[in-house]
Amino acid sequence: MIFDEIDTPGVLVDLDKAEANIRAFQSYADSHGLKVRPHIKTHKLPMIAAYQVAEGAVGITCQKVSEAEAMIAGGGVSDVMLTYNIIGERKLRRLRTLSETVRLSVVADNADVARGLSAAFEDAARPLDVLVECNTGADRCGVGTPEAATELAREIETLPGIRFAGLMTYPPSGKPQAVAAWLGRAKELIEAAGIAVPVISSGGSPDMWNAHEMPLATEYRIGTYAYNDGFLVGQGTCTWDDCALTVLATVVSVPAGNRAVIDAGSKVLTSDLLGLTGHGHVLGRPDLMIDRLSEEHGRIVSEGPIGLSVGERVRIVPNHACVVSNMLDQVELVRGEEYLGPTPVVARGKVW
C-alpha cells in the first residue's frame, strides 16, 4: 500500500516536484529579466519560502501580517511585500514591529489606508514603502483609473512615515496589453508629477509563462506554480505530473458497483471548484469523478465498474492547492515514493 506510514486523509507534498516547479519559473523569469516574488499562500511553509529565495526570488508576498510573522520566524526570508490594505491599530502595530525585522512593503488603494499607515510609521527610523494597488480589470481591490493612482501616489508622498514605492496589480488573466496600457499610463502620469515608479508588480499563475508579454512589470508575484493543481492543468499551464501537492485518501465504502466513498471530503479537498467539474482528479483513474463532497466523505462515481475496494488508497490532485494547504495542521513531505515525515503548516489559518 502506498505510504503506509501516513494516516489518511493526508496532504502530501512532493519536494522534488515543488523544487522543479520553482526552478523552472525562476529560470524563465531570469531569462526575461523579471524578478520573482512568490506568494506563500500556496505552501505556507518557511522551508519552501527559503528555497524560493535561495533559487533567486527577491523576497516573498503575503496577504496578512500574521502570515509574514509566521514565515519570518522560519528564517531565510528578509524581504516581504504585503499585498493587502492593512487597517486597524492592532494590525498596524504588528506591521510596524515587522518592519524592524525585514525589508517591508505594503499596498494601499485608498487614502484612508495610506493615512493609517502614515500614522503608524510617522516616527519610524525609515519610511514604509507603499505601492498603489491598481484595478487593471480583475475588479477586486485597486484604484479604478491611472489618474486615481496618480492622486494616491501624490498623497502617499505628502504623508509622513511612508513613501510611494510603485504600482501593484492583481491582473485579469489573458489581457497583458490592456494591463500594460493601464499601468503605462499611470507610470507616465506619476513620473510627470515628479515621482519615481521603482517597482511595477504584477502576478498570477495562470499567465505565468506569458509574464514577459507585459514587459513593464519589474517583478512577478506567483503562488500556485510551486505546487500546481487541477485548475492550472485545466488552464494548460502544467501537467498532472507537475502537481506537487496530492491528497492521499482511503476508500472506506463501495456501496454500489459504480460508487465508492473516500475519507477525504471538504475538510481536506475544500469546495473550491474554480470552474472545474468534480472535486479533484484521481491520479491514474481519469474515468472516475469525485462528484460530491460532504465534510468527511468524498463520493466517487464512474460510468463503468468503479474498480475500487474498501481499504484501497487513492491519490488525488485537488482543484486548488492553496486552499488545501490551509486545511490540516501538517503536510506530509515526500520525494517520489520516499516518505520524509510530516511538517507543520506554519502559516495555516493566519488571517490577521
Next chain:
Amino acid sequence: MIFDEIDTPGVLVDLDKAEANIRAFQSYADSHGLKVRPHIKTHKLPMIAAYQVAEGAVGITCQKVSEAEAMIAGGGVSDVMLTYNIIGERKLRRLRTLSETVRLSVVADNADVARGLSAAFEDAARPLDVLVECNTGADRCGVGTPEAATELAREIETLPGIRFAGLMTYPPSGKPQAVAAWLGRAKELIEAAGIAVPVISSGGSPDMWNAHEMPLATEYRIGTYAYNDGFLVGQGTCTWDDCALTVLATVVSVPAGNRAVIDAGSKVLTSDLLGLTGHGHVLGRPDLMIDRLSEEHGRIVSEGPIGLSVGERVRIVPNHACVVSNMLDQVELVRGEEYLGPTPVVARGKVW
C-alpha cells in the same frame, strides 16, 4: 464599532442563541420521545457538547476518532457514536483506547469494516456496539437494501468482539415515509433472524422539526441546529435571528460605488454554496451580495450605492456554519453585544 476588541476576520459564536437553539430542539424531541445525539461537527467545542448533554442529549456523534478524543478530553461527554467506517490499524488502535473511556458505538456498511472492528476488539472486556449504516436514499455510504442490512447484522453477530446494536442512516431530506419503509423492513427482517434492533438512529438538521414523522427512529443526530446558518434559513428551518455563528469582517476597500471588499474570504467563509446564491448574508443589509471570494477577499456588490466605508465592520451569516467552525483556530464567544473572549476550536482539523 461593534466588538472592537475582536480582530477581524473573526468567527463569533453567540452562546445565548446557541443555547436557545439547543434547548428548543431538545424540548421538541423530548415531547416526541425521541433521543437527541448531537453531531459535534458544527461547533467542535467541548463546552457546547457538555451543554447539549446537560440539556438532555444521550451522547454525541462524531465522524472521526480524533474528533471524539478531542471532545472527551474536554469533559462532560460519556457516550459517543462514530458514524463512520473506521478502517486501518492506526485508527482501530485508537478506537480501542477510546472504548475504554466512554460508552462507544460505531457503524459499518460492509463486512471488511466489521471484520476490522472485530479483530481490534476480539480480546476487549466488552463487545463493541456496531450499527449497520443504511442507504435510505442519500446515496453516500450505507448498505443498499434491507436484505443486505440483515446479512451484515448477521455477520456482525457472528464475529467476536463486536455486536449488532441497531440501524443508522443519514436520510435524504423530505422523504420520511420512504425512509421509514426501508428501515421498517430491515428491522422486521433482522428481528425475524432472532436479532434485536435496540437503536434506530436518523438525523439531519433540514428536517429537524419533522423528525417525529419517522417514529421508527429511537434517536436523532443533529449538528447545524446549534448554530444554524444561511442554508437552514433557506430551508425555512430557522430565521436569521436564530443564527448563533457569524463572521465579523472589516471593509478594507470601497473601490467603486457599487463594490466593496471585506477581509473575510474563503479562508473564513469557505466556498460552500449549498445551493445558495452568494457567499453569505450581510446582517441588516439584504440589498448586498457577497458575489465572489478569494482566499482573503470577499467582494460585496450592490445594485444601488454600496453604502459602506473603509474601516467599517459587517457581520455575516455564512452559508454553512459547520465548515466555518473548521477554518480558524479560535472562535470568539459573545452573548448579545457582550464579548466573553476567545476559545480554541479543540476539534478543528481533526480528520483522522
